[in-house]
Amino acid sequence: MRKEDIKIIPYNSSHKEKFICLNIAWIKKYFEVEPQDLEMLDHIEDYIQTGAGIYVALYKNQVISTCMIVPRNADTWEICKFATDEHYEGNGAGSLIFEKCLDYAKIHHAKKIIIVTNTILDSAMHLYTKFGLQPVPIDNMEYNRVNIQLELKL
Template sequence: MYVTRYQEKFKDEFIKLNKSWIEKFFALESHDLEQLDHIEDYLNQGAMIYFGIEEEQVLSTCMAVQLEEGVWEICKFATNEKFQGKGAGKAVFKASIDYAIEQGAQKIVIYSNHILKPAIHIYQSFGFNEVPVTIDDYQRCNYQAELMVE
């Protein structure tokens, strides 16, 4: 398994994995569709998407997006259920964090939901701390975490 930055050939898999992951637990919301329908716009503004790949198959994916000067969000973090447990999720998550830091992130945020316990475990293992939810972009968001970069 290796991690690679965004490649056009994996775009459809990025969209498919994220839609199926979200729809398994929740419903797609307008902010999801905005991000998934305008990937190139986000990339052109400095965002980056990472893929965990094995034998040209996407195992996991994750996106880092700048929200404002010094503040980045890790989002659209999804893993193909057939390949859970291979470490691909942690690998793309770490690559996204590293990218945000390289781009000058002073704070990295995550918006999620308490029912996603395996994801929250990953967030905590990377040093994210739960904070009060401050957004209303997603109805499903009842969990917010931050990582302060030193």
């Protein structure tokens, strides 16, 4: 698979089942699914209505990666529900979709991007560093799995 074969498109309701399945599978692989995960996944359309950007990466018309960026306030946006099908990890889909979410936030005048995550996620941590995110004190502890917060000032 080549990066050129991956298409990044905006989420639509036909992607909902795959969006939820990919995210649940990714979370279960490393952690436990928490009530707030289910709440967010069950209300994707509500987040879109409040300005969130949600994208899917397609390979041969199959959803292989997802990413969501949500406005937390006028200046700060949060990356969340970022998952890739384990069979397609390492093929560039994550980088492409992550960049698309960053671009979405920039278009909407974000001044800062945050993400809360866990340092055991080596590939994700490498990607975040590649895009210039830096560790900051954690101010968003809504998930038990969080042990680091990163931010990127735009």
